Amino acid sequence: MPPTPAHWQPQSAGKRLKGDSRGDRLGTRNPAILYQAAVIEQALDRPTEAQKYFQQVKAIDPTFDVHAQQSAYLGVGLEF
Amino acid sequence: METPSPSRLGLPNLWIRSLGIGLPLTIALLIGSQPSVYTQLQATTQAWFNPLAEPYRYPFNASLPRNRSAIPQLRQEIAFYQERIQKDAQRGLDYAALALTYLRMARTTGQGHWYLLAEQTAQQSLTHLPFDNADAQLVLARVAEAKHDFPGALRLAEQLPEREAIALAVTSHLAMGQLDEADQAATQLVDATLSANAFTLQALVQVAQGKPQEALQSFHYALEVEEPGELSNSARLRTTLGRFYYEQGRLELATDLYQEALRLLPGYQPALVNLAQVKLRQGQYNAADRLYQQAIAMSDTMPTLYQPTVLRGQAQIQKQRGNPAIANRLWQEAELLLRETVPTTPSTAQPSFGHQRELARLLLERGNPGDRTEAVALMQQEITLRRDAPTLATYAGALAATERWQEAQG
Numbered sequence: 381m382p383p384t385p386a387h388w389q390p391q392s393a394g395k396r397l398k399g400d401s402r403g404d405r406l407g408t409r410n411p412a413i414l415y416q417a418a419v420i421e422q423a424l425d426r427p428t429e430a431q432k433y434f435q436q437v438k439a440i441d442p443t444f445d446v447h448a449q450q451s452a453y454l455g456v457g458l459e460f
Numbered sequence: 461m462e463t464p465s466p467s468r469l470g471l472p473n474l475w476i477r478s479l480g481i482g483l484p485l486t487i488a489l490l491i492g493s494q495p496s497v498y499t500q501l502q503a504t505t506q507a508w509f510n511p512l513a514e515p516y517r518y519p520f521n522a523s524l525p526r527n528r529s530a531i532p533q534l535r536q537e538i539a540f541y542q543e544r545i546q547k548d549a550q551r552g553l554d555y556a557a558l559a560l561t562y563l564r565m566a567r568t569t570g571q572g573h574w575y576l577l578a579e580q581t582a583q584q585s586l587t588h589l590p591f592d593n594a595d596a597q598l599v600l601a602r603v604a605e606a607k608h609d610f611p612g613a614l615r616l617a618e619q620l621p622e623r624e625a626i627a628l629a630v631t632s633h634l635a636m637g638q639l640d641e642a643d644q645a646a647t648q649l650v651d652a653t654l655s656a657n658a659f660t661l662q663a664l665v666q667v668a669q670g671k672p673q674e675a676l677q678s679f680h681y682a683l684e685v686e687e688p689g690e691l692s693n694s695a696r697l698r699t700t701l702g703r704f705y706y707e708q709g710r711l712e713l714a715t716d717l718y719q720e721a722l723r724l725l726p727g728y729q730p731a732l733v734n735l736a737q738v739k740l741r742q743g744q745y746n747a748a749d750r751l752y753q754q755a756i757a758m759s760d761t762m763p764t765l766y767q768p769t770v771l772r773g774q775a776q777i778q779k780q781r782g783n784p785a786i787a788n789r790l791w792q793e794a795e796l797l798l799r800e801t802v803p804t805t806p807s808t809a810q811p812s813f814g815h816q817r818e819l820a821r822l823l824l825e826r827g828n829p830g831d832r833t834e835a836v837a838l839m840q841q842e843i844t845l846r847r848d849a850p851t852l853a854t855y856a857g858a859l860a861a862t863e864r865w866q867e868a869q870g
Contacts, residue, residue: 384654385684407639408849409670410707416860417851423865441709447741448709453821453850454773455737456730456766457703 411441412452471784510723512716515680516698518724520688528691528725530568552589555581556596563599566606566724570729570764572801579603598624608845623652630661637847639669650678656686660697667704668849675704695721699731711738727758729766736773745777748795752777768794768818772825792827798822802838816842817854823853824861832861 408414418433435443477659510517517686518524545551559581578735582599589596601616601624612633616624617632626649626826633642646662659682666675681703686694702717715738721731732755739748759767771794776785798819816838823838839855859868 385659385681394519407668407670409667409854410849410853411709412707413849413853417869420856420865420868421862422864423860424869425540428753443709443711447743450776451737451740451773453854454740454769454776455703455706455734456769457700457734 409436409440410457411437411444412449414440415444493756508518510720510737512720515683516701516713516717516720518698523688524691524724529727530692530725531565534561534568534709536566538565538797550588551580552585552587552593552596552719555585555588556593556599559585559599560595563602569760569762570766571759571762572765573575573762575603575606594619594621601628605632608635610845623649626652627657627661630665634665634668635846635848637849637852639665643669652760654685656682656690656693656697658682659685660693660700663704664700672704672708679704691724695725695728695731698724699728699734702731703734706734706738711742727754728781729755729758729764732758733766733769740773740776743780745780749774749777763797766799766813768822771797772818772822776800776825788826791822795819817846817851820854820858824857836862836864 414433414437418430418437421427421430421433441448464817480835492603531621538558538561541554541561545553545558546555559578562574562578562581566572568580577716578599582596582603585596586593586600597616597619601613601620604610605628607664613628613632617628620628626645629645630642633639633645642665646658646665649658650662652658655702659678663675663678663682666672666678679697698717698721702714702721705711705717706714715735718731718735718738721728722735725731732751736748736751736755739745739751752774755766755770758764771790775787775790775794778784798815802816802819820835820838820842823835835858836855839851839858842851843855856868
């Protein structure tokens with residue numbers, strides 16, 4: 381058994397970090413997915429919803445741009 | 461004409477000079493050829509120039525072996541068990557051990573044919589040893605998962621020892637988008653094992669839940685408990701963490717983490733592919749292309765699971781460079797590879813090593829209007845197997861490409 385990490389407590393005992401409180405329907409914080417959601421809202425003529433998603437993208441990744449969107453699905457690691 | 465004497469040719473001086481240069485060189489070579497000294501020296505040099513700070517820098521440099529490829533060792537193990545089976549074909553445990561080694565080979569190389577061998581060998585093992593054969597069951601469960609048959613993997617997991625069963629529950633529930641179940645399993649796994657692998661899986665669940673602070677904390681716990689000698693786990697952990705930072709736009713940190721993973725396991729394909737993605741995003745097309753070439757060189761003669769992604773990346777480079785014909789050729793090559801793995805009857809979703817999602821992405825990236833309906837059909841099949849956020853997003857992207865905006869929004 382490896383050593384117990386400092387400050388770690390068994391989570392089944394109830395101690396958990398507070399997660400982000402987010403009001404959006406999408407659980408993900410993947411900027412490429414949120415960007416796509418914004419584009420869909422735009423196409424449906426819902427500018428307020430679209431703007432909300434665009435703002436989330438910028439808050440998560442301020443450098444997100446068209447190149448990031450184009451290469452978004454060319455990596456591996458956080459999905460199965 | 462006077463013939464110069466040997467002394468006038470300066471031979472004694474030459475000897476002395478040779479000794480002066482050669483002796484230290486010989487000593488240095490002798491010392492340098494000792495594996496432990498060489499490794500120590502290499503590790504120290506790399507540690508000096510390593511841009512990463514702890515805890516992201518791998519802390520066990522002194523224990524790094526010179527040859528860090530797991531493949532020769534796995535080949536030896538395969539040969540060993542094959543020989544034992546040849547001598548006595550009734551030994552169910554040897555078949556199970558061989559199946560497990562094939563599975564490790566599949567994961568190490570990313571080559572799909574090893575999964576098939578693992579599955580067949582595990583089935584042979586169960587023929588000879590139908591009971592108390594956890595290794596063979598584990599192989600079948602992991603192969604089912606690789607085929608995206610997640611309910612099947614979970615059913616098989618019921619017969620596994622608790623820890624293996626929980627680990628499989630995390631990844632299978634995660635892929636099906638069942639985040640509460642995945643979270644519960646990850647918490648159980650962490651509490652039971654406190655291992656780097658368990659914390660990494662928990663971080664993945666927290667990323668999917670949209671909890672970056674918790675995920676980062678779990679990544680840090682994973683780094684805190686990592687152990688020397690588990691290079692695959694350490695490389696995977698850094699690659700996953702690199703990807704986490706990539707998605708926040710922290711490209712330099714992501715780059716350093718991928719490079720650290722490559723220092724641990726040179727040629728580690730997920731790190732090469734992800735590093736190429738960073739370069740592509742930064743518009744450094746030559747660098748991205750070099751990394752893709754390295755990934756292809758690692759694949760030996762058999763294509764790997766990463767090859768279609770590599771070809772799609774190369775196509776993207778050519779598209780950006782204004783070479784649509786070359787880009788199309790690369791997409792076509794990737795398409796052929798992907799179609800080999802996709803079920804031939806499109807109306808039913810069958811578990812297979814197929815990558816409908818990746819094929820759908822390719823069809824959308826290529827931008828041919830004629831491909832879009834097929835992309836939607838592929839994703840309609842895929843979401844019956846997988847319902848994680850990237851899969852649902854690809855489905856939405858396909859619907860959007862066919863201007864089915866209302867459905868895409870839903």
